[in-house]
Amino acid sequence: MNAALSEFDLIARYFKRAVPGGMVGGGDDCALFTVAPGMQVATSTDLLLEGRHFFSDVDPFTLGHKTLAVNLSDLAAMGATPVGCLLGLGLPTIDESWVARFAEGFYTQAEAFNCPLLGGDTTRSLHGITLSVTVFGTVNSSLTMRRNAAQAGDEIWVSGELGAADIACRMIAGQAPMDAALLKATRAALETPTPRIALGQALAAHAHAAIDISDGLLQDLSHVLHASGCGATLDEAAIPVHPALQPLLTAPGAQARLRQAILAGGDLYELCFTAPVTAHAAIRVLGAQLNIPVTPIGMVTQAPGLVVYDRSGHAIADLPACFDHFRTK
Amino acid sequence: MNAALSEFDLIARYFKRAVPGGMVGGGDDCALFTVAPGMQVATSTDLLLEGRHFFSDVDPFTLGHKTLAVNLSDLAAMGATPVGCLLGLGLPTIDESWVARFAEGFYTQAEAFNCPLLGGDTTRSLHGITLSVTVFGTVNSSLTMRRNAAQAGDEIWVSGELGAADIACRMIAGQAPMDAALLKATRAALETPTPRIALGQALAAHAHAAIDISDGLLQDLSHVLHASGCGATLDEAAIPVHPALQPLLTAPGAQARLRQAILAGGDLYELCFTAPVTAHAAIRVLGAQLNIPVTPIGMVTQAPGLVVYDRSGHAIADLPACFDHFRTK
Numbered sequence: 001m002n003a004a005l006s007e008f009d010l011i012a013r014y015f016k017r018a019v020p021g022g023m024v025g026g027g028d029d030c031a032l033f034t035v036a037p038g039m040q041v042a043t044s045t046d047l048l049l050e051g052r053h054f055f056s057d058v059d060p061f062t063l064g065h066k067t068l069a070v071n072l073s074d075l076a077a078m079g080a081t082p083v084g085c086l087l088g089l090g091l092p093t094i095d096e097s098w099v100a101r102f103a104e105g106f107y108t109q110a111e112a113f114n115c116p117l118l119g120g121d122t123t124r125s126l127h128g129i130t131l132s133v134t135v136f137g138t139v140n141s142s143l144t145m146r147r148n149a150a151q152a153g154d155e156i157w158v159s160g161e162l163g164a165a166d167i168a169c170r171m172i173a174g175q176a177p178m179d180a181a182l183l184k185a186t187r188a189a190l191e192t193p194t195p196r197i198a199l200g201q202a203l204a205a206h207a208h209a210a211i212d213i214s215d216g217l218l219q220d221l222s223h224v225l226h227a228s229g230c231g232a233t234l235d236e237a238a239i240p241v242h243p244a245l246q247p248l249l250t251a252p253g254a255q256a257r258l259r260q261a262i263l264a265g266g267d268l269y270e271l272c273f274t275a276p277v278t279a280h281a282a283i284r285v286l287g288a289q290l291n292i293p294v295t296p297i298g299m300v301t302q303a304p305g306l307v308v309y310d311r312s313g314h315a316i317a318d319l320p321a322c323f324d325h326f327r328t329k
Numbered sequence: 330m331n332a333a334l335s336e337f338d339l340i341a342r343y344f345k346r347a348v349p350g351g352m353v354g355g356g357d358d359c360a361l362f363t364v365a366p367g368m369q370v371a372t373s374t375d376l377l378l379e380g381r382h383f384f385s386d387v388d389p390f391t392l393g394h395k396t397l398a399v400n401l402s403d404l405a406a407m408g409a410t411p412v413g414c415l416l417g418l419g420l421p422t423i424d425e426s427w428v429a430r431f432a433e434g435f436y437t438q439a440e441a442f443n444c445p446l447l448g449g450d451t452t453r454s455l456h457g458i459t460l461s462v463t464v465f466g467t468v469n470s471s472l473t474m475r476r477n478a479a480q481a482g483d484e485i486w487v488s489g490e491l492g493a494a495d496i497a498c499r500m501i502a503g504q505a506p507m508d509a510a511l512l513k514a515t516r517a518a519l520e521t522p523t524p525r526i527a528l529g530q531a532l533a534a535h536a537h538a539a540i541d542i543s544d545g546l547l548q549d550l551s552h553v554l555h556a557s558g559c560g561a562t563l564d565e566a567a568i569p570v571h572p573a574l575q576p577l578l579t580a581p582g583a584q585a586r587l588r589q590a591i592l593a594g595g596d597l598y599e600l601c602f603t604a605p606v607t608a609h610a611a612i613r614v615l616g617a618q619l620n621i622p623v624t625p626i627g628m629v630t631q632a633p634g635l636v637v638y639d640r641s642g643h644a645i646a647d648l649p650a651c652f653d654h655f656r657t658k
Contacts, residue, residue, distance in 0.1 A: 013425075014432040015416065015446055017439075031447030033412050035467065036365035045374075047417030047450045047461050084362050087344065088376030088461050096342075103343040110346075117344055118360030121376045127456030132376050132417050134463040138364065 028147045028227075029077035029211060032139070040144065041083070042137045044074035050128035055172065060098045062191040063131075064105025071135040072113050072195035073212040073269040079145050079204030080137030082115035082197065089122045090130030113197050145203065145210035145273065150228035152302040154208055154274035157283065159196050159294055162217065163258065164189035164242035166265025176257065185244035193269040199294075202286045203273055210273035216264040218319060221272055222306055231305045234298035236262070236316070263308065264320040274300050357476045357556075358406035358540060361468070369473065370412070371466045373403035379457035384501065389427045391520040392460075393434025400464040401442050401524035402541040402598040408474050408533030409466030411444035411526065418451045419459030442526050474532065474539035474602065479557035481631040483537055483603035486612065488525050488623050491546065492587065493518035493571035495594025505586065514573035522598040528623075531615045532602055539602035545593040547648060550601055551635055560634045563627035565591070565645070592637065593649040603629050 030042035046067075050056055054063055068085060075082055087106070091099070110117055115135060164186035170176035171183050172190075196212075203210060209228060211220045217239070225232055239262055241249065248254040275283055280296070287294035308316045359371035375396075379385055383392055397414060404411055416435070420428070439446055444464060497515035499505040525541070532539060538557060540549045546568075554561055568591055570578065577583040604612060609625070616623035637645045 014428050015449065017436060017446065028448070031413065031415060033447065033465065035368060035370060035412075039364060041364060041370060041465070043415060043463075043465065044448065045415040045417050045450055045461065045463055047419050047452055047459060049419055049452060049454050049459065051455045052452060083364075084360065086360060086372060086374040086463060088374050090376050090378055090459075099343050107346060117346065118362065119357075119373065120344065121374055123376055123378060123381060125378050126380045130376060130378065130419075130459055132374065132461035132463075134372070134374055134415060134461075136362065136370070136372070 029074040030080065030137075032078070032144065034141065038141050040139050040141050042075055042078045042080040042139050042144070043134060044071055045132060045134040046071050048131040048133070050130070056128065059191070060101040061105035064102040065108055065192045066105075067131050067133050068106050068109040068115070068135075069193050069195050070214065070269060071133045072109060072115060072197060073193070073214070075135055075137040076196045076200035077145065077210045077212040077271055078137070078139055079143060079200045079210070080139045081201060082113050083136045083138055084116050084118040085110065085136065086134045087117055087120035088130070088132035089120065090125035091122075092125050092128060109195070113195065140204070143204040145200070145207050147209055147211060147224050148227035150209035150224050150230050150274040150300050151276070152230055152300050153277065154300040155277055155280060155296045156221065156232055156234065156272065156274050156298040156300060157294055157296050158213070158217070158240065158270055158272050159199055159287075159292055160268075160270040161240040161242040161293060162213070162268060162270065163245045163261035163265055165193070165267040166261035167245060167248075167257075169265075169267060182244060186242065189242065190267060193267070195269060196271045196292065198290055199271060199286070199292050202290065203271070203275075203283070206279040206282050206286070207273040207275040210271055213268040213270050213272055214266055216266045217268075217272060218263050218306065218308075219266075224272070224274065225300070225304075225306060228300075229304075231301040231303045232298055232307070233301060234306070234308045236308055237311045238295065238297045239263075240293060240295045259316075260320045358403040359409065359466070361407070361473065363470065367470050369468050369470050371404055371407045371409040371468050371473070372463060373400055374461060374463040375400050377460040377462070379459070385457065388520070389430040390434035393431040394437055394521045395434075396460050396462050397435050397438040397444070397464070398522050398524050399543065399598060400462045401438060401444060401526060402522070402543070404464055404466040405525040405529035406474065406539045406541040406600055407466070407468055408472060408529045408539070409468045410530060411442050412465045412467055413445050413447040414439065414465065415463045416446055416449035417459070417461035418449065419454035420451075421454050421457060438524070442524065469533070472533040474529070474536050476538055476540060476553050477556035479538035479553050479559050479603040479629050480605070481559055481629050482606065483629040484606055484609060484625045485550065485561055485563065485601065485603050485627040485629060486623055486625050487542070487546070487569065487599055487601050488528055488616075488621050489599040490569040490571040490622060491542070491597060491599065492574045492590035492594055494522070494596040495590035496574060496577075496586075498594075498596060511573060515571065518571065519596060522596070524598060525600045525621065527619055528600060528615070528621050531619065532600070532604075532612070535608040535611050535615070536602040536604040539600055542597040542599050542601055543595055545595045546597075546601060547592050547635060547637075548595075553601070553603065554629070554633075554635060557629075558633075560630040560632045561627055561636070562630060563635070563637045565637055566640045567624065567626045568592075569622060569624045588645075589649045
């Protein structure tokens with residue numbers, strides 16, 4: 001065992017054999033395989049474990065919702081149109097009311113995004129609840145947004161507003177002082193995120209690269225930059241902050257916690273994407289049409305590295321650590 | 330909690346909302362969705378938990394092999410051509426030699442059946458090893474073998490020889506007396522099954538219905554009969570028995586154990602299929618060409634129910650129970 005080996009290193013080392021031409025393997029939001037000329041299937045899978053990805057007392061409805069939503073978010077980051085999904089469900093016992101509520105939550109997303117549950121696997125687990133979800137969508141081969149497609153000079157954008165999911169998660173986990181009003185205002189961002197399917201589909205004609213912010217803005221953007229061989233500068237003041245977190249901007253001692261939430265908070269499922277400046281106006285129009293905030297927060301640079309300028313214009317020296325399931329904290 | 334509710338009841342009750350036209354939802358070996366005229370994608374997912382689906386001291390190479398093989402077997406039962414797969418891997422710690430061996434086993438199947446690993450998800454688990462595998466294949470829409478397509482008058486066939494996996498599993502689990510020579514001769518059937526991909530593809534032009542024997546011959550055949558609205562008769566003497574089990578046919582007191590293994594033993598991954606008698610000769614030729622035994626073992630009947638005639642021609646009154654992950658044994 002090597003505690004310093006991150007999950008990404010692990011995947012890269014043992015599970016990255018070449019895939020045939022026309023396919024996209026691990027490392028993007030979705031894998032892609034070609035099924036007909038001009039048409040690819042985008043697919044993504046998530047493994048979710050009780051005690052690690054969700055709390056044992058989570059409302060099964062919100063768990064069902066989120067389980068599918070986070071995978072739809074991967075389709076959104078590829079600009080894909082959902083086709084269907086599969087569900088693996090490991091349960092220690094059959095609690096019918098739990099299953100019914102979970103199914104209700106799951107189907108809210110399946111039905112809202114035309115992503116019917118096509119099949120799956122059910123088994124009794126020995127320890128806690130285990131979920132695996134796989135989604136499929138179709139994409140026009142010429143319009144996919146790929147993680148390695150960012151170009152120097154691109155603007156970097158995010159959808160929605162950042163920070164709420166992380167703030168809620170840390171209060172629930174006891175890592176931050178409980179503030180009932182703040183939890184109430186942020187909990188939905190954590191538990192019932194909205195995948196940006198329509199935005200992803202619309203962006204595919206304009207954006208170069210896209211990723212959904214599941215591990216944290218800096219980490220996810222770093223994946224794009226690394227794959228694209230670029231660097232970036234971000235402007236902290238430009239990053240849209242969830243309205244419920246506005247008081248933290250001026251509360252004594254809260255800035256570090258807010259910065260952590262904005263720059264490193266995961267579980268967010270907004271899109272971070274890069275696009276040429278010539279697409280700026282079109283992207284503004286798209287955001288307005290879909291009623292989804294879209295905000296430019298920085299630029300892709302030829303020089304490698306990721307520099308974040310703080311509200312007074314200085315480069316932040318000590319960027320917060322991002323989330324890594326395997327790294328010992 | 331309702332201990333008498335089987336996993337199949339559970340799935341049927343909460344996760345069987347209708348799927349759009351042209352798709353096949355849960356209940357077949359694979360789900361199907363249409364991606365182009367005449368072309369469908371077949372997909373299947375499995376959730377495998379340490380302590381339930383495999384033993385904690387299993388050789389990681391054989392675990393990697395089997396994890397993909399059992400999913401390829403679902404593609405085989407649809408007559409699909411493998412395209413690729415996804416892997417979810419939950420590990421309590423990162424043991425690099427374990428991961429390397431697991432990957433080696435997994436890739437033997439990925440490479441043997443042209444089913445590249447396209448992506449996945451890796452996470453640290455709190456309790457034991459969790460695996461989820463999803464496979465994709467393409468099928469010609471007009472040639473898929475469907476679970477509901479058996480017709481009265483069809484012959485019922487199985488590929489390969491039955492019983493070895495169950496005999497090995499019970500010895501390893503301590504449910505049957507250990508016989509080192511017998512374990513040695515049967516262990517490969519349990520740990521490194523061969524998915525019948527080429528046979529499934531070839532059968533698609535001839536067979537009506539097919540299923541892979543993962544839960545046990547009687548249970549899996551019952552799924553076909555139930556979905557097709559038919560019954561069947563089977564001839565126990567016709568069912569091909571694994572060569573290593575031949576001594577059990579005459580050993581004192583071993584017949585019940587053998588019958589259990591043949592009729593109800595799961596984890597087998599041979600194909601059970603039905604085809605019109607007019608296809609009999611063609612199927613014999615296919616088996617010879619592929620060097621895979623194919624054996625007719627009974628007939629589909631219009632009358633419902635499943636009757637197995639024993640070696641003396643009497644209907645077996647007390648058929649062995651089949652495997653059900655959720656049923657309390």
